[in-house]
Amino acid sequence: MNKNKSFFRNQIFFLIVVIVGLSLLFGIINPRFLSQGNIFAIFQQIAVLGICTMSMTLLLISGGIDLSIGSMIGLSTVIICTLVMNGTNVYIAVLIGFSTSVVCGLINGVIVSKSKCIPLIVTLGMSYVYYGLALVISQGLFLTLKGKFQFLGRGRVLSVPVPMIILILMVLGTHFLLRNTKYGRRIVAMGGNEQMAFLSGINVDRLKIINYTLSGAIIGVASLVLVSRLGNILANAGEGYELRALASAIIGGVTFEGGRGTILGAFLGVILMGIVQNGLNILNVSSYFQTFTIGVIIVIAVVVSNIEKIRK
């Protein structure tokens, strides 16, 4: 009877096996892969994606989705750099940039909950709105932080990269939020069955707005880490993050239908993406082939997590 539960555990187990197996394989081919330096490098590479995936996971589990997160990152980072280049205090600029993502999330949430439209379409449209704004503000030019605000993206604490620390804190935070708070429980229930949640006295409209806003805030953090690491950006700085975050979450067992999936799974999905990319880099595989490989992994993961349904 408990088959589905154990199967779900299996998917996480399966992911761990694949991650360990791949790591050993890459490690045997090139021992440098398993060095502390490279492991830190992997985490540094996946930090922004990982943070975005936490945001996406919260939305997917609640029955939503946000395809505009890449554009939100673009808009936030463009605003930060523009302000800095115009002489604004860097911390004020960062605060305004962070708030931009929060407001974008809020707007998405209000439109999705009040219009009752499909979030996929609403946020697809909004991604053009935010990206368009970023283009208007940046005029399509390269913008720079002028060497300021490097700690978040490039700093180290006790030799551990700061982005890695932020990622791990975000993972632990969202895991706790989802598992141990009333808020987390309610978004899981809403994703599991919105009608049921409504009839159980949950204000689903308000909850959606809060959840999109919270997800926006997490994207704000991702924007700060990214702009700090890169130092200079174009309006398309966040391009592709929405789909890669979506893919990572789905590899980790989070589903489109909502109510299902865990932060741990999504995190493992991100790690798998990072390992594959890094390992192929170390093996000198061309980046074209990497794209192909990642695509194959996504499809395999989705098919594997659907095996239960196929059997039925």
Add this chain to the structure above:
Amino acid sequence: MEPIIQTQNIVKIFPGVTALAGVSFDLYPGEIHCIVGENGAGKSTFIKILSGFLKPDGGEIQIRGKMYRFLTPHTAQALGIQVVYQENILVPQMTVAENVFVGRELASSWGVINHHQMIEETQKIIDSLEIRLSAQEAVENLSVAEQQFVKIVRALAFEPQVLIMDEPTAVFNVKDAQMVLDLARSISKRGIGIIYISHRLEEIIDLADRITVFKDGKKVACHNNREEKVDLPTITKEMVGREINLFYRKERKAIGKPILEVKDLRLSENSPSISFSLHEGEILGVAGLVGSGRTEIMRALFGAGKKFSGEIFYRGEKININSPQEAIKIGMGFITEDRQKTGLALGLSIIKNITLPSLDDLFPGYLISLPQETQVVEKYVQQLDIKTPSLEQEVKFLSGGNQQKVVLARWLLKEAEIIIFDEPTVGIDVNAKNEIHELMANLAEEGKSIIMISSEMPELISLSDRVIVITRGAISAELKKGEITEENIISYAFGVSANE
């Protein structure tokens, strides 16, 4: 006459459970052979073997004298066996005719679909059944009952010799169900053998030529209902293996003060105004045809549906209910008709389904204590005797009866004083049904108030203290104890003036 279908000792074993333990069964042309049994008795498994979707592990099947080890869906169809499933298999956007011919469209040799001929042939079948339905109507515009007819028409388009109907009336009201029964009779007159499965015993006794009773994968009895009418208690006894009280008569203390009064409630500008009251410790039955507006009225009362005007008084005090949240705050709970769609989050655990509305009562602050939550739920699972290997079990793996108990546990934990049950026992087997009825009676005994929307006469008659009948959105009658009879309810529900 030679039987069309004859099975010998069919055995089917699933991991850990013997679904069929040697079933011998036969069906003659033009016969209506009903199969009854509790959920899990093996009826569905047996049907799936006859339609080729499952391979038996033993025994043999004879179709018109020819022996088969097993059937495939293809051979079953080729041999003239058609199944009308419970599930909705129709494409809503397509017309009736397109649905009837889906997968084997009539087309010219160039592959161009001949709509005209498809419509004509579909309409011919419809007309021969003497039902009112247009072959050109889109399925999404049809009522649930009409969609059921489309499924039957579709099956008949294959010119079958055997028609298997799996709970065709499960979601129907009395009138629509009657139409399905008439349809089954007229189809059998054409010489088609019908295997008919239903939980509604009254209709089976009305309809069947023979009745076969399944229990735990075995055939326990086969009655010839044509020669001598079988009575209800005999069958229920055979189904469950013990005498159960089909008509749960409760003896209860006097009913208390009014707890809820609804005055001039109107759902929209042009809808009739509705007034009724509910008392402490009372079970108020709400009768009426499906589609009469029973559910909509109660949803509006619960703050979950549209309402235009009207006043609600709670213990004499005027209150506003504009959302389920506000309704729940004054102690109301709603158990919906469709557990799967609106009652439960099927993919979530029993615990999560039960505690959802009570999180704020159980845990002040932002955090949930998981051990404490499990402890609380454990109590209710035991009290209601919910059968499950674990509290972490996803509710989709529970039987209908246990699922309904999970929904009930949700409102018991919330300590709801007023619980609205919409079809409390739909799709639930006889034993669980009795348990639910007993629970409801006990709740009323404890002083809780219950509004029970129901299409089941025995349920309405035996449980209700009072019954209001809804006809076309208005209350057409209020029946007090003693007046609550099948004849009264039906005549008011259909808008026929009752014999006072």
